Amino acid sequence: MADVLDLSLREVAAELRARRISPVELAERSLAKIKADEPRYVAYARLTEDRAMAAARQAEREIMAGQWRGELHGVPVAVKDLYDVAGLPTTCSSRVRHDHRATADSACVERLSQAGAVIVGMTHTHEFAYGIATPTTGNPWNVEHIPGGSSGGSGATLAARGCFMAMGTDTGGSIRIPAALCGTAGLKPTYGRVSRAGIASLSWSLDHAGPLARTVGDCAVTLGALAGYDARDPGSADVPVADYTAELEQGVKGLRIGVPTNFFFDHVEPEVERNTREAIARLKAEGAEIIDVEIPMPELIASVEFGLCMPEASAYHRTMIRERADLYEPDVRTFLEAGLMVPAVDYIAALRMRTVMQAAWKTMFDGLDAIIGPSVAAVATRRDQASVTWADGTEEAASSVFIRLSAPANVTGLPSVSVPSGFGRGGLPTGFQVIGRPFGEARILRIARAYERTADWTTKQPPR
Numbered sequence: 001m002a003d004v005l006d007l008s009l010r011e012v013a014a015e016l017r018a019r020r021i022s023p024v025e026l027a028e029r030s031l032a033k034i035k036a037d038e039p040r041y042v043a044y045a046r047l048t049e050d051r052a053m054a055a056a057r058q059a060e061r062e063i064m065a066g067q068w069r070g071e072l073h074g075v076p077v078a079v080k081d082l083y084d085v086a087g088l089p090t091t092c093s094s095r096v097r098h099d100h101r102a103t104a105d106s107a108c109v110e111r112l113s114q115a116g117a118v119i120v121g122m123t124h125t126h127e128f129a130y131g132i133a134t135p136t137t138g139n140p141w142n143v144e145h146i147p148g149g150s151s152g153g154s155g156a157t158l159a160a161r162g163c164f165m166a167m168g169t170d171t172g173g174s175i176r177i178p179a180a181l182c183g184t185a186g187l188k189p190t191y192g193r194v195s196r197a198g199i200a201s202l203s204w205s206l207d208h209a210g211p212l213a214r215t216v217g218d219c220a221v222t223l224g225a226l227a228g229y230d231a232r233d234p235g236s237a238d239v240p241v242a243d244y245t246a247e248l249e250q251g252v253k254g255l256r257i258g259v260p261t262n263f264f265f266d267h268v269e270p271e272v273e274r275n276t277r278e279a280i281a282r283l284k285a286e287g288a289e290i291i292d293v294e295i296p297m298p299e300l301i302a303s304v305e306f307g308l309c310m311p312e313a314s315a316y317h318r319t320m321i322r323e324r325a326d327l328y329e330p331d332v333r334t335f336l337e338a339g340l341m342v343p344a345v346d347y348i349a350a351l352r353m354r355t356v357m358q359a360a361w362k363t364m365f366d367g368l369d370a371i372i373g374p375s376v377a378a379v380a381t382r383r384d385q386a387s388v389t390w391a392d393g394t395e396e397a398a399s400s401v402f403i404r405l406s407a408p409a410n411v412t413g414l415p416s417v418s419v420p421s422g423f424g425r426g427g428l429p430t431g432f433q434v435i436g437r438p439f440g441e442a443r444i445l446r447i448a449r450a451y452e453r454t455a456d457w458t459t460k461q462p463p464r
Helices: 008-015 023-041 048-063 107-115 152-159 176-182 216-226 269-285 297-316 318-322 330-339 345-365 398-403 406-412 441-452
Strands: 044-048 075-079 118-123 165-171 186-188 208-213 258-259 289-293 370-374 387-389 396-397 416-423 431-438
Touching: 008 048, 008 216, 023 044, 023 075, 023 152, 023 396, 044 107, 044 152, 048 118, 048 416, 075 107, 075 152, 107 118, 107 216, 118 152, 118 186, 152 165, 152 176, 152 208, 152 330, 165 441, 176 186, 176 398, 176 416, 186 216, 186 370, 186 441, 208 216, 208 345, 216 289, 216 416, 216 441, 269 289, 269 416, 269 431, 297 318, 297 330, 297 345, 297 398, 318 330, 345 406, 370 441, 387 398, 396 416, 416 441, 431 441
Parallel strands: 075 118, 075 165, 258 289, 258 370
Antiparallel strands: 044 118, 165 208, 186 208, 186 416, 370 431, 387 396, 416 431
């Protein structure tokens, strides 16, 4: 058991199925690690210890009886503090929701439980998922730096080996940003692929639910348990669910991968670009055909992202911001109050422009299996750092630095997976992303896995 928490989800699943590890002992070990780390990282809004131990005991009985449910059975996982867990608070890491208690499980918690997963806790988010820092939480690679957001608690606990998978949400990059900054994998599925029922919303037309995990394969297994139509989510897509592990090991020979000639490599740290281009070179060496592509209308991506997110977020918070404005953190309150003033004509313009952009990206993808670029433009900033100054003297707000490259997949609704690509300034992790066609998760996971096999970043751990 000494090194069991260092295993990937799929590795520990094999140990559980073979009965070499007890689900009860594994849950106890996971909870003990989390409790030991919490004073330093503050990754959790709350632990769900009673529920976890009950699920672990049930998993142990079932596995001993030969009733194995699949690779999540008996595995400790966490969910972001936006996901309803029956009987527990869902506070969204905010004082505004201090009195909210869930009456039922969210769709994702329901499906994870059906798969036999052991939910050990609810991870911190930037308040209501409206930010990139997760101020409560430190990055395990350097606690003076942010873990990213808004799913920062999920990224931090994975990097610290507290659990084997943690659910996040992604509206402008909030799965892939902490994945890149904390050195984990993170998957934002296609819009509508995973139900958001029972998840507190930030922006209904941009929100996605998905996993952060140690490896690409762990993300694939989790997506298999989560994916599927759900009438409770108006954005849910009635599209058949693939076996996301079936082609994982097939490599990239013959696949056509686009590398952007604009936008994705503009104003990025040298180490981020170097590591991404090294990943591209490795995929080429593995047999992929690398093709230059031009990103359409890049100058409009940010305005469409915020033109949709701000009014939609403010609509969701309209009553709370009037009744409890003093309980919001200043940065989130400012965004919400500004969103209330966005004219309807501007919101409609953003909706129309998104449709145009989606059509342009569809054309760009003709003949391509995926495109590749950095997940974020820089390594994790200091917790007190508001901006980044580039080599040419340009100063950019930290929120823009981290959302700029992840937002295109939200605006278009396309699937994107972030993969660790090495380390940059200060020994902090970097990541690149693979973006694919609608419902093309199996293909982007296959590409990401082909790179992952050539590197050992998933085995690297923060200093302890």
